[in-house]
Structure formats: structure tokens, C-alpha cells
Amino acid sequence: MKDGALDRLRGKLLGEVVGPRDAGYDSARRVYNAMIDKRPAVIARCLGTADVVTAVRFAREEGLLIAVRGGGHSVAGHAMCDDGLVIDLSLMRGVHVDPERRTARVQGGALLGDVDRETQLHGLAIPTGQMSETGIAGLTLNGGVGMMLHKYGLTCDNLLSADVVTVDGELLTASADSHEELFWALRGGGGNFGVVTSFEFRAHPVGPMMLAGFLAHPVERAEEVLTFLRDFSASSPAYLSADALFIHAPEADFVPEEFQGMPMVALFVRYFGPMADAWRTVQPLRDFGSPLYDSLGPMPLVAVQSMLDTFTPAGNLHYWTSEFLPGFGAEQIAAVAAIGSDLPSSLTTINVHPFDTAATDVPADATAFAHREDSWLIHVICQWQDPAESDRCRAWVKKASSQLKAFGHGNTYLNTTSEDDETDRVRAFWDEPRLARLARVKAAYDPDNVLRFNHNIAPAPRRAAP
Ligand SMILES: Cc1cc2nc3c(=O)[nH]c(=O)nc-3n(C[C@H](O)[C@H](O)[C@H](O)COP(=O)(O)OP(=O)(O)OC[C@H]3O[C@@H](n4cnc5c(N)ncnc54)[C@H](O)[C@@H]3O)c2cc1C
Known part of the structure; x- marks a missing residue:
């Protein structure tokens, strides 16, 4: 990083910027699985979507790869990286329920327990996993399997839209009518395509x-x-x-x-x-x-x-x-x-x-x-x-x-x-047509594979100019 880069980021971010020399560095880089011992160049603990945009733009200016931390539960340790920038969403855990529409908007760092607590106030539930401390983000992006699977499907089947910050620092919404290919890819293709700052889910009357x-x-x-x-x-x-x-x-x-x-x-x-x-x-x-x-x-x-x-x-x-x-x-x-x-x-x-x-x-x-x-x-x-x-x-x-x-x-x-x-494993999970389609979406939204700390999908090669 260029001299004074961390201070410049501190000046722009509402949340906390944690570098290797900071007192909170070791606790900020700790994830669920104690086998993981990664040392990022900087951890941006974002407080909102604008912070995420700022952090992504900073990483690109500094030529840093980006890891994204939702709940930090990936046993493969994908929430952290060596030397790159970590976008840490663990301060973004808000859940807003619309009981009339039976939907809930959930921030990208929320845990499953956050989601259940808020939706249950309205007698609603979103099909998720079976432990309260897992992050909704990683779980949804790779599927999401829990007790409601047979009745209401995977967590990703209940996703209605997602707000995504792209690796260029642009904010967009993916849904059935907007960025449709991205929306398809987000439902099972993992964290390959952008930083999801909030998810909108369909909720169902279950419980209390x-x-x-x-x-x-x-x-x-x-x-x-x-x-x-x-x-x-x-x-x-x-x-x-x-x-x-x-x-x-x-x-x-x-x-x-x-x-x-x-x-x-x-x-x-x-x-x-x-x-x-x-x-x-x-x-x-x-x-x-x-x-x-x-x-x-x-x-x-x-x-x-x-x-x-x-x-x-x-x-x-x-x-x-x-x-x-x-x-x-x-x-x-x-x-x-x-x-x-x-x-x-x-x-x-x-x-x-x-x-x-x-x-x-x-x-x-x-x-x-x-x-x-x-x-x-x-x-x-x-x-x-x-x-x-x-x-x-x-x-x-x-x-x-x-x-x-x-x-x-x-x-x-x-x-x-x-x-x-x-x-x-990546090749075995996604069949050839699916993997080819995912690679095209990856090429459209992250052609340089800046987001590679995930079950990684290589971007489809760029076509040579005619
Ligand atoms: C104790 C435990 C119980 C579990 N139970 C279940 C279960 O019941 N059902 C089930 O399906 N799975 C379960 N899992 C697996 C779980 O779904 C995955 O570990 C999932 O990746 C966790 O998501 P996270 O946000 O906590 O992970 P993280 O480690 O934060 O992230 C995982 C991946 O998602 C990416 N990512 C995270 N947040 C974002 C974001 N906002 N935007 C873009 N990319 C992002 C990360 O970069 C990384 O590649 C469990 C895991 C654990 C450790």
C-alpha cells in the first residue's frame, strides 16, 4: 500500500479501519474456525453501504484483492485473506420486516439468530440453517439448508432481491427484473460476484x-x-x-x-x-x-x-x-x-x-x-x-x-x-453448463477475479476483438 493509505481510508470510512499494527487486529482477523490464521493488510469494518463502496474503491486504487466477511462461519476460512483488504460486515446486522408483504430486508452481516428474532416478532420465518450464529450472507449465496427445506426450499430460493456493491464500487440491485443473470448467479454461485450489502427475502408464517x-x-x-x-x-x-x-x-x-x-x-x-x-x-x-x-x-x-x-x-x-x-x-x-x-x-x-x-x-x-x-x-x-x-x-x-x-x-x-x-469439488458441484454460465457472469461483474476468496469461479476468457 502507498504511504499513509490506511490513514486516508480512516478519513473516509464511518466504520473502523484495522491494520496489522492496531490493537484490535488479532480479534478482527479471528474467524469461527481456529485453523484459519490469515493476515490481511487491512480490515474495513463497515457501518453501511457507503462504507462498502468506499472500501471497495480503496482496494482497487491500492491494487488489493478483496475478501468479504459476513458471519465468518466459512470453515474453509474464506472470510479472511493474506495481504488483501477484508470488507467486514459484522457491524451491519440490521433486519427490517414488512409484515404486510411478508418480506424481510436483512443486512449482509446479519446472523441467522438476528433474522429469526426479528421475523418471529411478526409470526414469520425465513428458511435458513440450523445454528443461530451462522451468517445469512455466506449461507444464502451457496444455498442454505435447514429444517424448512422440504416445505419452503433453500434459503436462496426465498431471495427476492439483493443490493450488491460491484468490484468497481457501483451499487446495483439484482432481482428477477434487474441484472437477472447476476440474480441467478447469486442464488447458489457463492460470493464470487460482488459484496451483498442487503438481501430481501420472502418470509412464511411459521411459529412462534x-x-x-x-x-x-x-x-x-x-x-x-x-x-x-x-x-x-x-x-x-x-x-x-x-x-x-x-x-x-x-x-x-x-x-x-x-x-x-x-x-x-x-x-x-x-x-x-x-x-x-x-x-x-x-x-x-x-x-x-x-x-x-x-x-x-x-x-x-x-x-x-x-x-x-x-x-x-x-x-x-x-x-x-x-x-x-x-x-x-x-x-x-x-x-x-x-x-x-x-x-x-x-x-x-x-x-x-x-x-x-x-x-x-x-x-x-x-x-x-x-x-x-x-x-x-x-x-x-x-x-x-x-x-x-x-x-x-x-x-x-x-x-x-x-x-x-x-x-x-x-x-x-x-x-x-x-x-x-x-x-x-467446485467442478463436481456445478455441472458444465452451469459453470460456463457462472463464468460468464463472473467475467461480466468481476473480470479480474478480485473476489477470489470463495469457492472460486474463474471468469470466462475475454473474447478476442474481431
Ligand atoms: C456451526 C456452523 C453451522 C452451520 N450450519 C449450517 C446449516 O444449518 N445450513 C447450511 O446451509 N449451512 C450451514 N453452515 C455452513 C454455512 O452456510 C457456511 O459456513 C456459510 O459460508 C456461512 O456464511 P457466513 O456469512 O457466516 O460466512 P463467511 O465466512 O463470512 O463467508 C463465507 C463466504 O461467503 C462470502 N460472503 C460473506 N458475506 C458476503 C456478502 N455479504 N457478500 C458477498 N459475499 C459474502 C465470503 O467472502 C466467503 O466466501 C454452518 C456452518 C457452521 C460453522
Whole structure:
């Protein structure tokens, strides 16, 4: 950077400018995954869209690459970079709900818990993920999978428009009638195309009360539990979400003391339909096997959406992968059960998620998100605390990944992977026509690949002049 550059930026930004010599530098560059240790040249903690425009223009003048931090939850560490400029949106967490139109405008640094709290004031909810501290931005841009998937689709399926600051520092709105190709790309193409300062979502009448909890089974019965889940999910109502979680039960008040720390496979059940039908709808799940414990009960949506927070606090070391499995027959079930029964640390979890957006009728090519047709999404969420365990844990994930890949097409859910074979995964997730279309959008909005700290899409080559 040129001499005095940081001071010049300080003079223009309403928010805070943090450089390597500033006291707050180490906390500002810290992200969720403690494996990530990047040292940006400058972090611009923006307070509004005008700050984002200023920071982007500054980066371009100084020839800096740009990373964008939404919630900072990317396990691959894409919110930070070495030597470049980080646009940090963590001070931009506003959520404004329009109850008449059933829409919500959400700033680019908001967390899922912010969104739930504000929308629930009006008895509304946006389909998002399942932990309150994940950022809405990264989650939406690469899809967004949570309990409302079967009923209301991915988070990106509910996006109505996005305010975007381009790498040239221009502000535009992408929607179905404006910058349509960009709007298509933002729904599944990740943070490749610009800085989203706010999202406008469609919201749905859900909550405030739901029925939710865990039905915990001994891990030795994993194959039976997964087989039951597969058969049950084939015809379960869209208001009911049931995943299987391989976990060591946490020391939480919803887990009886005698089971805390025990490895188990738990059905994580969430019913968000009419409460009068709630207990009847979940009864078949409760009737299966003889659960070690059954914690199902009525609770507010905001509490349900933070129930898993205890499993994954910020600051641990993480290495994740995930795989879409086109089928879930006996062989796949045996493989997943074996992986789930051999977790390398007591903090590691496997999340087995029936993946189906059919009820939403979103056509396959309507958004950049690929593989709606796949039916089971397996998340391998490896976390530990002692750096001496890092090699062993990463090796375990790589082995699990290759076992799962044998059944699928190598299609990972990009939001939940920190694998190093990034290029292969990007190519496997987006089919050729989609990737070519994304590359054209990238070339139109970021031809120099200034935004490359993401699941990166290389810009399509410029055509030679005739
Ligand atoms: C504990 C935990 C739980 C999770 N649960 C779920 C879940 O239930 N469902 C699910 O689908 N996923 C889940 N995820 C994955 C999550 O969706 C991704 O990690 C996602 O990237 C998080 O978004 P973020 O804004 O917090 O991330 P960040 O690390 O801030 O950013 C991720 C990527 O998005 C880009 N980006 C961020 N903000 C913007 C913006 N405003 N404009 C443009 N680009 C931007 C970044 O540059 C980066 O490339 C979970 C992750 C964690 C760690």
C-alpha cells in the first residue's frame, strides 16, 4: 500500500479501519474456525453501504484483492485473506420486516439468530440453517439448508432481491427484473460476484411455537435408525424435518445426565406445522425402537434454531466435508453408520439429512444451485481442540470423504466443506453448463477475479476483438 493509505481510508470510512499494527487486529482477523490464521493488510469494518463502496474503491486504487466477511462461519476460512483488504460486515446486522408483504430486508452481516428474532416478532420465518450464529450472507449465496427445506426450499430460493456493491464500487440491485443473470448467479454461485450489502427475502408464517427435540438411540443401532429414517422420510409431511446426528451427547440441560458424553445416533426432529397436529405427526418417530431418551416438547422457534449451538462453539479447530448421495440403500447406510460409529473426537458430528426440494417446484435451472435431485446430504463435521490432533483429524475426514465419494459423484455441499481439493469439488458441484454460465457472469461483474476468496469461479476468457 502507498504511504499513509490506511490513514486516508480512516478519513473516509464511518466504520473502523484495522491494520496489522492496531490493537484490535488479532480479534478482527479471528474467524469461527481456529485453523484459519490469515493476515490481511487491512480490515474495513463497515457501518453501511457507503462504507462498502468506499472500501471497495480503496482496494482497487491500492491494487488489493478483496475478501468479504459476513458471519465468518466459512470453515474453509474464506472470510479472511493474506495481504488483501477484508470488507467486514459484522457491524451491519440490521433486519427490517414488512409484515404486510411478508418480506424481510436483512443486512449482509446479519446472523441467522438476528433474522429469526426479528421475523418471529411478526409470526414469520425465513428458511435458513440450523445454528443461530451462522451468517445469512455466506449461507444464502451457496444455498442454505435447514429444517424448512422440504416445505419452503433453500434459503436462496426465498431471495427476492439483493443490493450488491460491484468490484468497481457501483451499487446495483439484482432481482428477477434487474441484472437477472447476476440474480441467478447469486442464488447458489457463492460470493464470487460482488459484496451483498442487503438481501430481501420472502418470509412464511411459521411459529412462534414448534415441537422439537432429540430421540436418542445407541450408536450400535445406527443402521436400523438410518434405515427407519430413510423409509419414514419417503412419505413424511413437509412440515416435519428429521435428520440423524451422530454425536457424543453434550452436557446440556436437554440431555439426561447419565447419557452426557455417550456416543449415540439421535433423530433431530422439528415440526413447524399447525400445533394441533404436532404430537400425532411425530408419533411414528417416537414409536420407533426404544430411545435412550426422548426430549421432544413444544418450544419457541428461536430456541429450536439455537439448540445445536452448544455442539459447535466458535474457536475450535475444524475440518469438514460433505457429500450428496444419490441413493441411500443398504450399502450407503452401512458406510455412513460405520463412519458415524468411529468419530475421531468427542466434538465431531455427522449429520445425515434427507435432501429434497421437490415440493417447492423450483425448476432445476432457476438458480445456480445444483443437484436438487440428490436425495441424501451427509455432513462430516470434524472438530477438536488440541492442535496436536490436527493431522489425525484431517486424515480421518479425508478417509471418510473418499468412502462417501465412492457412492456419489463427488458432489459436495460447498457451504460445508473445507477440503483442499477445492477445484475438483467446485467442478463436481456445478455441472458444465452451469459453470460456463457462472463464468460468464463472473467475467461480466468481476473480470479480474478480485473476489477470489470463495469457492472460486474463474471468469470466462475475454473474447478476442474481431
Ligand atoms: C456451526 C456452523 C453451522 C452451520 N450450519 C449450517 C446449516 O444449518 N445450513 C447450511 O446451509 N449451512 C450451514 N453452515 C455452513 C454455512 O452456510 C457456511 O459456513 C456459510 O459460508 C456461512 O456464511 P457466513 O456469512 O457466516 O460466512 P463467511 O465466512 O463470512 O463467508 C463465507 C463466504 O461467503 C462470502 N460472503 C460473506 N458475506 C458476503 C456478502 N455479504 N457478500 C458477498 N459475499 C459474502 C465470503 O467472502 C466467503 O466466501 C454452518 C456452518 C457452521 C460453522
